[in-house]
Amino acid sequence: xxxxxxxxxxxxxxxxxxxxxxxxxxxxxxxxxxxxxxxxxxxxxxxxxxxxxxxxxxxxxxxxxxxxxxxxxxxxxxxxxxxxxxxxxxxxxxxx
Numbered sequence: 001x002x003x004x005x006x007x008x009x010x011x012x013x014x015x016x017x018x019x020x021x022x023x024x025x026x027x028x029x030x031x032x033x034x035x036x037x038x039x040x041x042x043x044x045x046x047x048x049x050x051x052x053x054x055x056x057x058x059x060x061x062x063x064x065x066x067x068x069x070x071x072x073x074x075x076x077x078x079x080x081x082x083x084x085x086x087x088x089x090x091x092x093x094x095x096x
Contacts, residue, residue, distance in 0.1 A: 009044060010030070010031070011029075011031070011033065011040050011044060012027045012028065012029060012030070012040075012041065012044050013027070013028050013029075013030050014026065014027050014028075014048075015028070027041070027044070027045060029041070037069075038069060038072065041067065041068075042067070042072075042078065045065060045067075046065075046081055046082060049062050049065060049082060049084075053083075061084075062082075062084055063084055063085065064084060064085045064086075064087065065082045065084055065085070065086050066087055067086060067087075
């Protein structure tokens with residue numbers, strides 16, 4: 001999945017981390033994105049989350065989308081779009 005992701009976009013990179021029954025996709029920003037960092041991260045991570053939901057037909061549920069910045073003003077909208085918990089964290093962006 002990590003190699004496939006690089007074909008889709010070079011804006012973010014992803015690493016898969018398996019811990020027991022849970023799999024996390026941890027995203028990093030390989031290039032400085034400046035002012036567009038937040039919307040780019042949200043858009044790419046939402047796309048990947050929706051792709052996982054679609055491909056697995058709901059069998060593999062994304063429980064949490066962690067974003068590495070303070071809660072945006074549109075946090076309620078983000079939770080609706082992601083259809084899961086969207087905590088903000090300093091540890092980095094990830095799907096779990």
